[in-house]
Each structure stands twice: as C-alpha cells, then as structure tokens.
Amino acid sequence: xxxxxEEHFSSLQLLLKAPSKDAVRQMCADSFPSxxxxxxxxxxxxxxxxxxxxxxxxxxxxxLHVLSRYVLFHNLTSPEQILAIFPENFHSSxxxxxxxxxxxxxxxxxxxAIANQISLPRLVEIDWRVDxxxxxxxxxxxxxxxxxxxxKVQDSPCVGGSDPPSSVTVELxxxxxxxxxxxxxxxxxxxxxxxxx
Amino acid sequence: xxxxxxxxLFQFLLEPKETERxxxxxxxxxxxxxxxxxxxxxxxxxxxxxxxxxxxxxLTAVQVKEDLLxxxxxxxxxxxxxxxxxxxxxxxxxxxxGQTLMVNQLVDMEWKFxxxxxxSEIQKLGNIFLQLKLVIRKGNTTENVYMELTLPQFxxxxxxxxxxxxxxxxxx
Numbered sequence: 001x002x003x004x005x006e007e008h009f010s011s012l013q014l015l016l017k018a019p020s021k022d023a024v025r026q027m028c029a030d031s032f033p034s035x036x037x038x039x040x041x042x043x044x045x046x047x048x049x050x051x052x053x054x055x056x057x058x059x060x061x062x063x064l065h066v067l068s069r070y071v072l073f074h075n076l077t078s079p080e081q082i083l084a085i086f087p088e089n090f091h092s093s094x095x096x097x098x099x100x101x102x103x104x105x106x107x108x109x110x111x112x113a114i115a116n117q118i119s120l121p122r123l124v125e126i127d128w129r130v131d132x133x134x135x136x137x138x139x140x141x142x143x144x145x146x147x148x149x150x151x152k153v154q155d156s157p158c159v160g161g162s163d164p165p166s167s168v169t170v171e172l173x174x175x176x177x178x179x180x181x182x183x184x185x186x187x188x189x190x191x192x193x194x195x196x197x
Numbered sequence: 198x199x200x201x202x203x204x205x206l207f208q209f210l211l212e213p214k215e216t217e218r219x220x221x222x223x224x225x226x227x228x229x230x231x232x233x234x235x236x237x238x239x240x241x242x243x244x245x246x247x248x249x250x251x252x253x254x255x256l257t258a259v260q261v262k263e264d265l266l267x268x269x270x271x272x273x274x275x276x277x278x279x280x281x282x283x284x285x286x287x288x289x290x291x292x293x294x295g296q297t298l299m300v301n302q303l304v305d306m307e308w309k310f311x312x313x314x315x316x317s318e319i320q321k322l323g324n325i326f327l328q329l330k331l332v333i334r335k336g337n338t339t340e341n342v343y344m345e346l347t348l349p350q351f352x353x354x355x356x357x358x359x360x361x362x363x364x365x366x367x368x369x
Contacts, residue, residue: 073320113318120328120345126357130364136297140253144294145365149303149358153344168342170303170333177362180306184355187308187327191348194325 004070008063009087015060016094017050028101031064032109071102072109079103116157124165125152147172198230199274206241207281210248210289251282252293258283304339305332327351 018024027049030042037058047057067085076082082099126149133144149172154165172180205226209219223241227234247268251261262279266272310327324347331342346354 069318072318075319075321110319113316114322114324117313117316117318119326120343123329123344123346123350123354126354128357128361130361130368132368133297136294138253138293138296139255139290141255142294142297143368144297145368146299147361147365149361151342151344153342168301168331168333170301170331171299172303173299174365176303177358177365180303181355181358181362183306183308184351184358187310187351188355191310191325191351 002066002069004066004085006087007059008066009090011056011059011063012067012098013091013094014050014052014056015098016091017052019049021097023049024097025101025104027060028064028068028098029105031061032068032105037062037065067098068102068105068109071106072113075110077103077106119156121153121155121166123151124154126150145174147174147177200277202226202241203278203281206244206248207285210245211285211292213292248282248289252289255290258286299334302334303331304334306330307332 015024015027018027027046030036030045036042039061042061043054043057046052046061047054050057050060052060070076070085071082074081076085079099082102083095086095128147128149130145130147133142133146135141148169150167150169152165152167155163205219205222208222209215212218220238223238224234227237247261247265251264256264258279261282262275265275265278270278307330308327310325313322313324313326315322327346327348329344329346331344333340333342
C-alpha cells in the first residue's frame with residue numbers, strides 16, 4: 001500500500017478550487033475504487049470541475065485514493081485520528097471537510113472491502129426439495145424419501161469474479177442428511193462457544 | 198448338499214460385490230460333489246432369479262415358499278429356503294434399496310471455520326468464516342466442491358437443512 005507523502009497533501013490542496021462541498025464529497029467517493037487512479041474519464045472530469053491541468057487532476061485522484069485506503073486500512077474512526085495525519089500547515093477548513101467526508105464514507109468502504117476480499121467461492125443461494133422414491137429397477141415398490149439440495153456458488157469478485165455463478169446439485173439420503181446436520185450442529189455449538197468468550 | 202448350496206447363494210446375495218469368491222465356492226462345490234462346474238454355474242444363475250424376483254416384488258417368506266413349491270421344489274427344501282429368506286430379508290431389502298439410482302450423491306463433508314484476522318485492505322479484522330468441502334459421487338469418480346460461507350449464510354444453510362429434514366420426517 002502506497003505511503004502518504006508531502007506531494008499527496010499538496011495535491012489535496014487543489015480541492016480548495018472545488019465549486020462546492022458536494023463536489024469534494026463526490027471526488028472522494030470516485031477516487032476510492034481500485035481503478036480510479038488510472039481512469040482517464042475520472043481525470044478529465046476532475047480537471048474540468050476544478051479547472052486544473054490533466055496531470056494535476058491525476059495527482060489529486062491518486063492522493064485521495066491513497067488517503068482513503070490509508071484510513072480504511074488502519075480503521076481510523078475518530079476525527080482526531082484522521083486530523084492527526086495531515087501536516088501542520090494544511091488548510092484548516094479543508095482538513096475538517098476532508099475528514100468529515102472520509103468518516104461518512106468509511107462504513108461503506110469497509111463493507112465493500114470485506115465483501116470483495118479473496119475467499120473460496122461463496123455460497124450465494126441454496127434450494128432444496130424432498131422426493132419420495134416409489135420404484136426402481138431393482139424394487140417394484142418402495143417408499144424411500146430422498147433430498148436434493150441445489151447450491152449456487154460464485155467466485156470472489158476480486159478473482160475475475162464477473163463469471164456467472166456455478167451451481168451444484170447433490171442428492172442426500174436420510175442418513176446422509178442426519179449426519180450432515182450432526183456436523184452442522186457441532187459447528188453451531190463451537191461457534192456459540194467462541195462467541196460467548 | 199442342498200443346504201450348503203443355499204448357504205453359498207445367500208452369502209452372495211448379502212455381499213453382491215464378492216463375485217470372485219462366489220464363483221470359487223460354486224466351483225469347489227462342483228468338485229466336492231462330483232459335478233462339472235459349467236452346468237452348475239448355469240444352474241446357480243437361474244436359481245438367483247428367484248430371490249431377485251422376490252426382492253423386486255417385496256415378497257414375504259410365505260409367498261417365496263409358495264412360489265418354490267409351484268416351481269416344483271419339494272416341501273423341505275422350499276421351507277428351508279423360505280426360512281433363510283425371512284432371516285436375511287431385512288438386510289437384502291436394504292441392499293436393494295441402496296442400489297437405487299442416486300444422482301450426484303453426497304458422500305462426505307469436511308469443514309473448518311476460523312477468523313479472518315486482516316487483509317491487504319484492512320489491517321485488523323475479526324470476521325468468522327466457514328469453509329466447506331463436499332465430496333460428490335459422479336458416476337465412478339468423486340468430485341470435490343469447495344465453498345465459503347459467512348456466519349449469516351451458515352445459519353441460513355443450517356435452517357434450510359433442518360427444514361428439509363423435517364419435511365423428510367413427515368413421510369415416515
């Protein structure tokens with residue numbers, strides 16, 4: 001993760017040229033996602049809004065990106081913690097505004113980062129059906145219940161996860177379902193024990 | 198002699214995968230009793246049709262005995278066979294049901310759960326995750342499916358499986 005430097009903070013002062021507080025808010029939000037620093041369109045828009053050169057716009061976006069990621073990584077949740085990062089001579093009102101905007105966005109950014117972290121394929125949906133087998137080639141008449149479970153799994157979004165979800169359907173006999181519920185029950189008990197600590 | 202042949206037959210019915218052992222026992226039987234193995238094997242193959250048909254129709258021991266008498270077997274032998282039938286029937290019928298087609302049968306489930314301590318985006322975290330590995334039989338091979346669940350997803354999964362089980366219990 002890139003470190004916050006003096007250049008970043010001097011780029012941030014370009015925000016003084018912003019037409020409104022909402023513009024600052026918007027620019028902060030737009031600079032957070034991964035591809036923001038490379039985005040041509042964002043740089044164009046920013047340079048238009050602030051009436052600065054393209055290069056300056058890119059530096060500003062990069063600075064906002066590094067700052068927002070820094071706040072997220074270190075989980076800075078109080079104004080004092082964020083204000084402390086800024087250098088002494090930084091414009092006071094701008095500092096307060098940026099701090100406020102960062103605090104506003106933090107919860108959303110945190111959820112987004114958690115939802116997009118690397119993981120095994122995620123279970124997205126589960127459906128089931130219980131059937132009654134009434135006959136087969138080896139037995140003319142029977143009454144055996146069986147369960148079909150359909151699970152939709154999706155690769156984590158950061159692992160080229162624009163793939164459509166894949167699905168798997170499994171058949172469980174009654175014994176298998178009982179055993180599985182046994183196992184799941186044990187997991188639940190252990191989870192409660194951990195949560196209770 | 199008839200009794201030991203019946204015993205060989207039932208042994209095979211109870212363990213249908215032991216074909217080599219079955220053939221060996223039939224050959225030995227032929228040797229011990231001065232018969233040629235070939236005709237005996239054919240005979241035994243026809244004899245197997247009786248229990249297979251009886252399983253298919255879920256016949257009781259009494260019905261099996263009647264069928265054997267109709268086929269021309271004498272009283273003693275038919276009685277012996279039907280007695281053996283009632284002794285072994287529970288296991289045999291469970292085997293027959295167990296052979297019923299199952300698609301993508303779940304064979305095994307392994308799991309682990311833990312805590313995510315941090316990521317490259319967030320230095321300190323404390324989220325619980327659960328990872329499941331499902332082993333599924335597809336034809337002759339097995340396939341492993343891996344997935345991860347968050348806590349809410351786990352509780353939902355557990356809830357759905359309990360509902361499925363309740364639904365199954367309704368039918369018994």
